[in-house]
Amino acid sequence: MRFGNLGVACYTLFQLITLDDWFYIYTDVVQVYPSQWHIIFYLLIFIILETFIFINLFVAVIVDNLEHTQAAATNKPQPTFGKKQNDQDSVVDVTDNKEPILASKFNSKPISEYYPPSQHTKRDLETKQRYFSILASMEFHLHAGKQHDQII
DSSP, rough: OOSSSSSHHHHHHHHHHHHSSHHHHHHHHHHHOOOOOHHHOOOOOOOHHHHHHHHHHHHHHHHHHHHHHHHHSSOOOOOOSSSSSSSSSOOOOOTTOSSSSSTTSSSOOOOHSSOOTTOOOHHHHHHHHHHHHHHHHHHHHHHHHHHHHHOO
């Protein structure tokens, strides 16, 4: 009944792994085959082994991800967008924000032309300049990522 064919047996074993109605599986087998009471040992051993295996896999994945995160945190690669790519295009690190990203490709105007200094404080203008520099950098990297995806 629960182990009659391969599909039903796989489903029954999946139920055992998830501990869903495992006792009912035992009672169903014992009701159909009363002399097979020792199936409880098989069920318990299967549950213990599979639980042990899945917990080990789960912990292994977590530990592996933690190691990768720590390795990435200690060995931070230098960002490529903070270096000159060629003589025409100077790319600025987003933490600098003193000049626009890819100045030769954009018709960039100073921020004071868009936001008159008389209406905004110096801090507001600097904040807006940083914001727009970060936004331009994000758009540049999004576009570069899309180009890399198309190549791949």
